Amino acid sequence: MTAGSAIDVRSGTRVATRRRASNQGLIALTFVLPTILGLAFFYLGPVVASFFIGFTDWNALTQPAWTGLSNYAELLNTEVFWTAVVNSIIYMVGVVVPSMVLGFLAALLLNRNTRLAWFYRSVYFLPYIPSVVAVGIIWSWLFEPQYGVINYLLGLVGIAGPGWFSSSAWALPALIILSVWRVTGYNMVIYLAGLQAIPRDLVEAARVDGAAGLQLTLRILLPLLSPTTFFALIVGIIGSYQIFEITFVTTQGGPGYATQTLPYYVYQLGFQFFQFGLASAVAYVLFFVVIVITALIFLTERRWVHYG
Numbered sequence: 300m301t302a303g304s305a306i307d308v309r310s311g312t313r314v315a316t317r318r319r320a321s322n323q324g325l326i327a328l329t330f331v332l333p334t335i336l337g338l339a340f341f342y343l344g345p346v347v348a349s350f351f352i353g354f355t356d357w358n359a360l361t362q363p364a365w366t367g368l369s370n371y372a373e374l375l376n377t378e379v380f381w382t383a384v385v386n387s388i389i390y391m392v393g394v395v396v397p398s399m400v401l402g403f404l405a406a407l408l409l410n411r412n413t414r415l416a417w418f419y420r421s422v423y424f425l426p427y428i429p430s431v432v433a434v435g436i437i438w439s440w441l442f443e444p445q446y447g448v449i450n451y452l453l454g455l456v457g458i459a460g461p462g463w464f465s466s467s468a469w470a471l472p473a474l475i476i477l478s479v480w481r482v483t484g485y486n487m488v489i490y491l492a493g494l495q496a497i498p499r500d501l502v503e504a505a506r507v508d509g510a511a512g513l514q515l516t517l518r519i520l521l522p523l524l525s526p527t528t529f530f531a532l533i534v535g536i537i538g539s540y541q542i543f544e545i546t547f548v549t550t551q552g553g554p555g556y557a558t559q560t561l562p563y564y565v566y567q568l569g570f571q572f573f574q575f576g577l578a579s580a581v582a583y584v585l586f587f588v589v590i591v592i593t594a595l596i597f598l599t600e601r602r603w604v605h606y607g
Contacts, residue, residue: 349579349582349583350583352575352576353370353576353582354366354370355370355576357576358575359575360573363576366576371580371584373577374577374581374584379556379559380564382559383559383560383561383563383564383581384561386471386556386557386558386560387540387542387562389471389475390471390474390475390478390539391539391540393479394475394478394482394535394539395535395536395539397475397479397483398483398485399528399531399532399535401479401486401487402482402483402484402485402486402487402489403486403487405483405487406486406487406488406490407516409423409487410491420487420491423483424484424485426480426481426483426484427482427484427485430544431481431544431545432544432548434545435477435547435549436548438549439464439549442473444461444463444465447460447463449463450463465554466557467554468557470550470554471557474542474545474546474549474558477545477549482538486531486535489527489531490524490527490531493526493527494520497520497524501523502519502520522605525604526604526605528604529596529600529604532596533593536592536596537589537593540561540562540585540588542562542563543562543563543566546558546560546562546563547566551563552564561588562585565582565585566578
């Protein structure tokens with residue numbers, strides 16, 4: 300075979316390889332294209348549209364009227380909006396912190412290869428499985444002032460139970476209790492996975508050096524679990540600002556505005572009062588609040604999150 304023919308063979312092989320790769324890319328794109336179009340049409344499209352709607356006055360029956368920043372200015376002067384902001388922050392702190400602490404403690408207790416470990420892990424995770432609507436209905440019965448189980452148990456120890464969801468002072472704490480009960484099992488699974496990923500040799504070496512109990516937990520386990528804590532914190536914050544179903548099923552933002560949150564305020568403005576411009580503005584305020592909080596956590600990541 301001459302040098303020229305060898306070059307032609309190699310060139311033909313490269314061309315055939317490129318054509319084969321191109322055909323495979325087209326086939327892959329054919330399978331992925333429906334998902335891409337679905338995301339663009341049902342997700343990205345509404346997100347972009349709602350951004351522009353936030354600068355208009357629109358009730359879905361007439362043509363949108365461009366109003367600029369007037370919707371955002373109106374929100375700044377609306378007491379209900381600031382009540383929703385404060386309630387959302389209280390709910391976030393009240394749910395994320397206790398659920399992470401309780402989830403970590405539960406993971407420590409269940410990080411053992413005992414015969415019934417799988418059973419107790421399933422029991423702890425069970426509250427996270429049912430739908431939020433079903434959980435809200437069940438807890439509405441449990442928190443019922445006269446016939447609810449919780450007030451009955453409080454009465455057995457001489458405590459007069461409050462009205463819970465019918466009380467402006469106790470409605471938001473009741474939502475927090477409900478949500479902590481539901482989310483703790485999820486955090487338990489996350490921390491349990493983190494604990495089981497820690498090399499046993501490292502823990503045994505720390506015990507040989509005298510670390511045990513609280514000292515082992517604070518100085519060895521928690522630093523090694525800092526990436527897990529970081530992940531659980533971010534997911535918990537984002538999830539806490541998506542509260543809608545539980546509020547809708549249990550309190551509908553009441554009594555008064557005691558449980559009014561930003562997601563439920565978006566629903567009220569858009570689908571009860573048909574003020575879609577204001578609703579879109581609140582939605583983007585919620586979006587930026589979540590972005591700012593998560594960005595601040597990411598900025599502090601290097602100080603307390605240790606990888607490797």
